[in-house]
Amino acid sequence: MTSAVAKAANRLLGKTLTDGWAVEMELPRTGTQTGGFFSTGYLAKNQNGRVAFLKAMDFSQAMGAPDFARAIQQIAEQFNFERDLLEFCNGKRMRNVVRSIGGGTIDLDDSNDPMSRVQYFLFEPAHGDVRKVMDSLGDITLAWGLLVLHQAALGLDQLHTAAVAHQDVKPSNLLLFENMRSAKVGDLGCASSMTAANPRDRLNIPGELGYAPPEQLYGHFSSEWRQRRIASDMYQLGSVAVFLFSGLSANALLATELSAAHHWTTPGILYADVLPFVRDAFGRVLAQLSAQMQSSIEIEVLKIIEQLCEPDIARRGDPRRIRRGEPQYTLEPYVSRLGNLWRSAEIAHKRKLRQ
């Protein structure tokens, strides 16, 4: 039974959903997968020719779990959390968060078998995620990179204002719309809300390991929600910036500069003990980036990276705010700084084209 139902979410191709959407194409699995909660992506089209991205949830994996009841409860809780959160975000009209445009349930056959039932979300379709768009564009401009970062910061700030932290910010979760001139954050499956519990909140590292902030990697967890959650989003946004300008995540560069004895995979290391060495390695990462980022705008971007990716959680954020004793775990100052830098880069780019 498990093997048959295990593929439930993979059997949607060619089906027509109850609300008239026809499932036309299964998308290849190219990114990371949500551990313990698999989903399959499709493209669907309605009668008006509108295309949507369909995310089909695979509940059947719970069948294979040693504690079936617990597994199904966890998956259901997680699904409901994401559904409620998407509705909440839609209600808040968050312009830079990917909107859900529908969702529901479909029975794959007439067996009335609950494991042949698939629940799904429909999202506005994107041109692709940042990596794929960058790959297809070939040579990207500084202005475009800053546009993406600015809009990602906007999206995250919109979530943060609503007391929601994304927790899995990475290039594959930044989606491009409107002829690649608009970026939105997608996939709220790992999000954390101050007002609603996500089963993932129990995980030490709710998002992808490769983008997790050092405090999570070394097992340090603050009890204060903003420090634990918003600070993590800030680090991950900084890491995306590093990726856009270097092709490598901040954690990859950090790992190449850290000795094995100080690396987070070495057991028995405490965050407080290792922090000076992580900061020192981060200094070398910054030096490497600094050698690549020479223009005045890039230097400003590097300062933003330094503040967002600061390994010491107590120092992360805008130093002026920290000095003034204002809340430091916010992307608000970075939204305006990245916006200004994007506009400057855009003007510089256009001027260069005219010459």
Next chain:
Amino acid sequence: MSVWRKNEKRDVIPRWRHSRDIATFIDAASPKIVKPAAIKTGIERPPLEVLADFSSSKKPLVWAEALSSALANRDFDDAITIINSKKDLDLSRFALLQEVSDPTFVSRLRSGQAKEKDQTPNGTDGSKPGIAQIRKAREAVRVYDSNALAWLDLARAYAINGDLERSERGIWTALHFDPNNRWIVRSAARFFIHREKTDAAVRVIEQAAGYRNDPWLVSAHIAVSHASGKTSPLVRRAKTLFEDDNYRPKHLSELGLALATLEIEASSGSRAVNKLAKRSLRDPTENAVAQAEWIESVAGKALGASDAAQRVGNAFEARSRELAKAMEWQAATNEIFHWLCDQPFSSRPAIDGSYLAATFLQDYELAEKFARVGYQANPEDPLIRNNYAVALAERGDLAKARRVFGTLGDPSGKGFEETYRATEGLLRYREGRIDAARECYEKSRAAFDAAAAVRSTLLSLVFQTSEELRLDNYDDAANLLRKGEDIAKRTQNRDLLAVLQRKRAELERQASSRAHRPKGQ
């Protein structure tokens, strides 16, 4: 040449290393045994088979993200597989990505080879001492100015160059950014000992939060206090910490030997020392091994330091002492060279290295190298100035020797007047003022004799013999040798007796070749 300070007082003063080297010397794990936290992660890395698609569909950034993930987690096999899958992906946009997309880079990372490692202390390779190190350290603090370790490295680079004012500013800045971290605090304490500001050394330790519960800081407190002639009030606390089985043995080794040093001084019995040393040497740091070796020399009995010195890869100081005791001068000097590379600002390896090289190997070029590094960092140290001047004079650079040496008299007033007088004798020999030179040597020897400083007397005889031999004054040389050999035999100074016997062979060789030389030549 100043006397190698056998059994001179030693404390387990913390080492001060470049930030890159700390991990290779002392593991970074918490002093307490910590159960590894079960890190529950929510996201899995993509399976490797997916990567084939990345490569064939020519999506370099999708590929790069997979590589990032593998590198971040030190999954080197995966990283190499990913790199080998890149085929003709165009990575030209990203210089850093290109650099890491190389299997040899990943292999180097796997083997723990640092990207760069400076194993040459200041100036021993003939380059302008330390300027490059300072420039590099300054660049590191420019790029990331709140990096406490980068400030510490800058301070160290200045200390190596003898600029203690700037070095101290770097130390305070590092402490400003991270006043509680044990490595920063211990390094700062080491600096203040180097600067002879022992009160400041004690103060920075006491200002670190929770210092009483950290065996590294308690050990530093005891050692630094003892070095300044005081007893730390933390001795009882140290004993409690030392008995706590929740600490890893390596993290207690210096603490145990700091306590053993106090026990030796208090002469409170060898059982306590034995117990402390044995427990401390289970998994010691190199500094602990060196301290154990010193305690062995003072106590006159084996505590296991020799075995530990062989076991601990970087126990350069301890091994150099062991080898010197065994009169294996070349090997001892090699170990001292590594010790100097590790602690280039420290005067001890420079003094010991220059002394061994000049006295026992008669390798004055090497002696000059050791002394030059020491002089750069410690231009006011009387013994280094003395040894540097001797090495320069022996190499024939009399003008520079004179400049370094200055005028007769110990500039520090620390009781090296007679050593200085002997060196003044050497310089006068080289200046052709033979009678004045002999007078210097004789006066210094009279003072050494009066103070029962036998080794100083012997050294003075060794060096004066060399000068008389250089002048072909065989009778005078033979008289000096005879006197020296008598004293060395009587006082059982085997090492210097060996040097004197070598001089005798030299004398006989020279005298015989002169006897066979045709008249008139």
